[in-house]
Amino acid sequence: MLAFHERLRERGLKSTGPRDDIARVFFELGRHISAEELYAEVRKVNPHVGYATIYRTLKLLKDCNLLFERHFEEGQARYEVAGEHHHDHFICENCGRIIEFESDEIERMQDSIASKLGVLLTHHKMELYGLCGECRAKKPSR
Ligand SMILES: [Zn+2]
Ligand SMILES: [Zn+2]
Structure with missing residues (x-):
């Protein structure tokens, strides 16, 4: 939360109640959560938060480099707290x-493949x- 408030200040943004509620729930839940799941959890804390605010706050957290957005094959985006060890x-x-x-x-x-290809890796999935x-x-058949 401290990092979040710092980044908000850097951007000249104020922390608002709903934004703080969403960020706090997100940091507590942590891993691979979808926007719908986050919405359901946030509503338990603050029933007045709308879906649009959830999306805006997720985008903000992403822009602040506090969140990773993952796109697994299931379709919906999932979010997790950034800054921990690569996995x-x-x-x-x-x-x-x-x-x-x-x-x-x-x-x-991966590093050795990159050096063989003569490329510089920035990230990978x-x-x-x-x-x-x-x-x-x-399913014992498999
Ligand atoms: Zn993960
Ligand atoms: Zn399973």
């Missing part, structure tokens, strides 16, 4: 569960899709 994602095609992982080996291989352990146990 990649596994997405379960059955239940939608998102599992984060890190692999030094994959990161190193590594998304693995399949069945999570739980769904796999329910």
Whole structure:
């Protein structure tokens, strides 16, 4: 929240009640939340917040580099708190569960591919899709 208020000040914006409520709920929930899910959670705290304010605040958090916007294959955008350690994602095609992982080996291989290609990497997306352990146990055929 401190970082958020700082960025708002830098931009000459005031912190408003609804904006603060949305940001606080977002920072508390943290990971891979959709706008609809955030809306439902924020309404529990502040029933007067509208959907448009949710979108505007998500955009603002993104512009302030406090949020990552992810576009997994399921379609809707998901948001997570930025600034933590880099990680990649596994997405379960059955239940939608998102599992984060890190692999030094994959990161190193990407660097070596980049140097072979003579390119400079700015960022990457590594998304693995399949069945999570739980769904796999329910579908023993796979
Ligand atoms: Zn699953
Ligand atoms: Zn993540």
